Amino acid sequence: xxxxxxxxxxxxxxxxxxxxxxxxxxxxxxxxxxxxxxxxxxxxxxxxxxxxxxxxxxxxxxxxxxxxxxxxxxxxxxxxxxxxxxxxxxxxxxxxxxxxxxxxxxxxxxxxxxxxxxxxxxxxxxxxxxxxxxxxxxxxxxxxxxxxxxxxxxxxxxxxxxxxxxxxxxxxxxxxxxxxxxxxxxxxxxxxxxxxxxxxxxxxxxxxxxxxxxxxx
Numbered sequence: 001x002x003x004x005x006x007x008x009x010x011x012x013x014x015x016x017x018x019x020x021x022x023x024x025x026x027x028x029x030x031x032x033x034x035x036x037x038x039x040x041x042x043x044x045x046x047x048x049x050x051x052x053x054x055x056x057x058x059x060x061x062x063x064x065x066x067x068x069x070x071x072x073x074x075x076x077x078x079x080x081x082x083x084x085x086x087x088x089x090x091x092x093x094x095x096x097x098x099x100x101x102x103x104x105x106x107x108x109x110x111x112x113x114x115x116x117x118x119x120x121x122x123x124x125x126x127x128x129x130x131x132x133x134x135x136x137x138x139x140x141x142x143x144x145x146x147x148x149x150x151x152x153x154x155x156x157x158x159x160x161x162x163x164x165x166x167x168x169x170x171x172x173x174x175x176x177x178x179x180x181x182x183x184x185x186x187x188x189x190x191x192x193x194x195x196x197x198x199x200x201x202x203x204x205x206x207x208x209x210x211x212x213x214x215x216x217x
Contacts (some may be wrong), residue, residue: 017044017124019214020140024131025147026176028157034129034147037203043122048128051111052104056081065103091171123214130184132177144207146186149193151179200215
């Protein structure tokens with residue numbers, strides 16, 4: 001599995017993590033760069049988006065049930081789920097979204113649990129874009145870390161990264177928890193409104209906290 005589940009080469013081998021943290025944030029908030037920074041410091045990081053992509057890649061475990069539920073037109077020529085077509089479909093049909101989640105969520109949950117049994121690190125971070133929206137995740141982690149940024153910053157980042165229109169990005173943001181809801185659920189917050197360098201002291205501070213908490217468990 002292509003996960004950030006090992007410390008960098010300068011770190012000694014670590015045992016099984018005792019503290020688990022759920023890392024979340026809205027689209028374009030910078031979850032991946034923050035997760036990478038924690039991984040560099042010795043955290044075991046499991047990204048549920050990476051798992052979802054693996055499940056819907058050619059020969060992924062979700063492909064056969066997706067084809068059976070939605071039809072072969074939702075599988076592209078390479079054998080992967082047609083993400084663009086599926087995204088448009090679930091945005092226009094709430095029941096289709098529920099059917100998609102009924103297939104993917106149990107598979108993601110099983111793969112995530114399996115990965116968590118095998119990783120080593122100072123502590124464990126699950127990267128879960130929809131952690132606040134998925135009630136069961138809040139019971140599976142001991143702390144919730146939110147990567148926060150201004151909504152206009154989110155909009156501009158996603159437009160630039162994914163070549164989307166403002167209305168397309170806002171439609172995605174509307175399906176996610178609000179900024180206020182995320183902040184209310186957070187135990188810890190990293191603000192990512194400016195340059196990546198501004199993340200360093202925030203990550204360093206929380207890394208020390210998480211390491212200390214994990215050692216105390």
